[in-house]
Amino acid sequence: MECGMKKFLVFIAIALGGTSFAQVGVSAGGDMLVGFGAQRTWGGLHLGIEIPRDDAVSLYGRLSHYFAQAGRDSIYSSAIARDISTTPYVINVAGTSRMNYTTLEGGTRYYLGDGYDFGWAAYGGSNLMLIFNGVRNRYEGFDETLYELQSSGAQRGTIFSLGFGLGGGLKYSLENVGTFYFDLSLAYIIFGQASNEAAAQQFAMGGLYRPLLFTFNLGYRRDIAW
Numbered sequence: 001m002e003c004g005m006k007k008f009l010v011f012i013a014i015a016l017g018g019t020s021f022a023q024v025g026v027s028a029g030g031d032m033l034v035g036f037g038a039q040r041t042w043g044g045l046h047l048g049i050e051i052p053r054d055d056a057v058s059l060y061g062r063l064s065h066y067f068a069q070a071g072r073d074s075i076y077s078s079a080i081a082r083d084i085s086t087t088p089y090v091i092n093v094a095g096t097s098r099m100n101y102t103t104l105e106g107g108t109r110y111y112l113g114d115g116y117d118f119g120w121a122a123y124g125g126s127n128l129m130l131i132f133n134g135v136r137n138r139y140e141g142f143d144e145t146l147y148e149l150q151s152s153g154a155q156r157g158t159i160f161s162l163g164f165g166l167g168g169g170l171k172y173s174l175e176n177v178g179t180f181y182f183d184l185s186l187a188y189i190i191f192g193q194a195s196n197e198a199a200a201q202q203f204a205m206g207g208l209y210r211p212l213l214f215t216f217n218l219g220y221r222r223d224i225a226w
Helices: 002-015 197-205
Strands: 023-035 041-052 057-070 075-081 090-113 119-139 147-149 156-174 178-194 212-225
Touching (some): 023 057, 041 090, 041 212, 057 212, 075 119, 075 197, 090 147, 090 156, 090 197, 119 178, 119 197, 156 197, 156 212
Antiparallel strands (some): 023 041, 041 057, 057 090, 075 090, 075 147, 090 119, 119 156, 156 178
16 A cells, blocks of 8 residues: 555656645545445545645545455355366355455545635535455365366456546644544446456446445545645
8 A cells, every 4th residue: 555655646746747836735544435235334544645726725636445345145156177077077166255445536625614724614526536446256165176166267356447426524724733634525436347257256246346435534634835
């Protein structure tokens, strides 16, 4: 995650290379992600950066990682005998699927109230979200000395998705202390692609993967003079 954050900060710096600004807000905190209709809720952590254009408008980016959860429903695959004399030659085996989330979110925020720097303020705006799901399937309950899974080469995979949506929240800034905030984002996935069979199985079944996501974020922001 640390490496990903470094790349993220480099990307933001390049993207804003032609923009002048006097300060940068660096933030961190805890997250919760809910997929509409999904079997689980994910908890995680985030790191972020926010660059105010003025006291009413800012650009922000946030990198979040949500820890893996296992699906409630079993998944199934076929196993083929290593020796043609084994009976039965093909069996069905059950397993479990685990999936995590890593999201890269960015957009524009508009502040109402005391503004970006001081006191209480509400904020909201649009966002764009890149989503990466790590999928791991694990099958048990069969004799691996006699049988080999048909999908044995693809027990791990990745789903890449692109979503867009809206976000909003509330913050309170204390002079010489920093800013405390709570916000939420809603993102609707408009594109998704699985890397292999293991990921495609979860992508198609949808027990953990869902196209409508809600994230809830609680954290602390410290502004740094540039």
